[in-house]
Amino acid sequence: MIKTDPESAAFCQHLHPLFHDQSSHIRNFRQQSLEMLQSSPFPALKHEEWKYTDLSELAKQLPVSPVLSDFQNLSVNDVYPYSFNQMKSHVMVFVNGHFTPQLSNINKLGRNIVAENLFSAAKRNPEDIKLYLGKADKKGNDYFSYLNGAFFTDGAYIRIPDNYQSEIPIHLLFLTKGNGELRYSAARNLIIMGKNSSVTLVETYGSLDDRPVLTNSVTEVFNGENSLLRHHILQLQNERSHYFGSTNITIPANSRYQNTWVSLGSKISRNDVDAALTGAGSYCQLYGLYAGRHDQLMDNRTVISHRSPHATSNQVYKGILDGFSRGIFNGKILVEQKAQKTEAHQLNRSLILSDKAHADSKPQLKIFADDVKCSHGATVGQLDKNAMFYLQSRGVSKEIARSMLTFAFANDVVDSIILGPVRFYLYKKLFNRFGRDWGSEEDFESLYKQEE
């Protein structure tokens, strides 16, 4: 008999899987997740992995599964703001975790690529679902992963064939639409890469209105041997919503995985990244930017597990905290005993702009092999005084110098996004936040055009 946690059980009392005509694999998976969920306590400050994130307010609310009416009557215009100025891409749109084909555009994908919603895939390709669903690596599975497993309402299933290389990115757009209750939007995504393939994937989390929604997504990525996956995740939800997202990645031999995480939205957001380097010559890069203002709380937890010799990982997370916001970085590098010749680096830098903002940093190394090069660094502070002086000595006013440097601090991470239109979209957002003293949006646009 499983011991049920009462708070945990109460929290999900209004949740249910949206559709019942699912494959047996999905049903089994839901059942397992539900059992694990019931025995997991609701995250609280006393849990080491939730030490700085207070969810007691959220625990009092009852999220409600989406209903069909959420998805109706939406037009392409509604999602236009998230199209990055109509960037050339293959788009799959999900509203409250539910696939909406009328807003999507995946017809022009190559013949061998499969890009469809998870429920269709489960009917057409049950073996894959059995092989991959819930199988990506995760150290310390937690409450929100189980919650998603039990109550997800669809998701994207993408299978890239061997030797496929494309310049055109795949864009997964997850939008939320609220109503009086706290809507629960949970997508479960499976990304499976073939050998020798290369692709860019953008995941965007946005809101269609300013009502609060609880987003709880899980993306499982299985990189292929000798493949490259560029994975950009943007969290741009309204500042009343909650976001709990996990990305679990398996990186086999000679493959590269590059993740860029940009978080600007949500009242409370939690970004969980678990990457396992399972083959020699594999490479994992995690770049992150979290810019909080008002009373936003941004929690980032990353785990990179080195399971195999000769793998490399590199991690840079940057936080900019204004207003009453709180930024948390909790990163762990785990090097197993057999993972000799590992090279792993981790850096967390936070900038505090106001006297009521907080920054917490917990960069951890857990190393069981001896022939390794591992390092981590963390800094919390203000802008570089020398850089400020340099600009001021050249006639730039203090306010503008501060704007420029803050903007530049953030752009270090944004620059790692290879898609021009996405980069431009983020530059503009960040300019509006930090470049106020520097110039108008038009100034910025003309400046940017010159640069291009």
Next chain:
Amino acid sequence: MGKDREHIDSLTQKEYEYGFITDIEMDMAPKGLNEDIIRFISAKKDEPDSMLRWRLKAYRYWLNMKEPTWAFVTYPPIDYQNIYYYAAPKKKEGPKSLDEVDPEILATFDKLGIPLEEREALAGVAVDAVMDSVSVATTFRKKLQELGIIFLPISEAIREHPDLIKKYLGSVVPPTDNFFAALNSAVFTDGTFVYVPKGIRCPMELSTYFRINAANTGQFERTLIVADEGSYVSYLEGCTAPMRDENQLHAAVVELIALDGAEIKYSTVQNWYAGDKNGKGGIYNFVTKRGVCHNHSKISWAQVETGSAITWKYPSLILRGDNSAGEFHSVALTNNRQQADTGTKMVHLGKNTRSTIISKGISAGYSNNSYRGLVKIGPGADNAKNYSQCDSLLIGDRCGAHTFPYLEVDNPTANVEHEATTSKISEDQLFYCNQRGIGTEEAIGVIINGYAREVFKRLPMEFAVEAQKLLTVSLEGSVG
């Protein structure tokens, strides 16, 4: 590689040099812990009633506490009822000079290479030597008395200076602070009390040698150092313990108070029995050390930790006063099955407070060595600065090195930097030495000592020599 293996074997099979049991009759309380034992200890020490109440309060609180499990160490559960809480070398009319001290005890110190009389003459160090639980010899007390410096076993201080004790004991580490601190508060049997009056610079290094002696006796030391305004004191603590098969529990509490403008330097060399190469025996070292800095004051911790089966120790500082400064310099070496979870906490509360953390970990054999540290900048700590550096060196492929720093910053003017690296001894450096005719063993000694140099620099002369010897001896010939 075969030769390296031999080196590693020779290292891992090294027996504890200082292991022996001194045969002295003991004055013991029965095993176990209850209110009667605490009353017995308190009565033995002629303590005032208030002290007994203080102990009982701590004990009652302890009963409801849970042993902490968050540290990265594993050990079989401790049976707190299977420990002797009081053991004293049999008293013979309280020795007044070294001549009256039990010759066996003096011989013990001789074996350790720290003969008291030699120290007295040579180094000018006042030694308040603690053999198990009762101080057996105190020197230089007179000279210190002239300056008004109080340097006493804590049990005597409780009797002779009740006001100071009442004001400061438990003011930094309250009896309810944590599981082991509460246990210590209930049953501590001895330790040291130092009070340096206003404006006095203590002319010599104060030093206490602790030694765990009676089989199955937990050592519960209590150290309290108060440096009054504008004063300076440097305190040395060094430890060795005889070889044992059963694990011994050591739960000490150290409290430092630096009042306005004062400076305290606290140095430790810890080389207790670490258990044999299979991890059998060895000391459990669960220590709470904390200091408080008032305005313009400074406290520095320097430690070299090479012993103990398990070390659980975080010398911390609360920088309460404006413009106060804290330092932590540590070398922790683990070998065989040793486990160390050690580090520091720097809590910045005052304005313009500064702290530096330099931690060097060395793991060999099957050991696990963790750094766990907290740097907290409170909302009022304007212009606070912290710099931390935590390096780990791995020797052999079966050991682990871990770093768990916590940075919590609530002030925008603060500047906090943390850096850590983990690596093995560089092949290039070894090759370079070999090429110039320096043998591998010697080269490792040189490299390790260079690696830990920053910390050794901080130790008082006598300790620096001892510490370097300790590291070189422990790591002879171990090639990664």
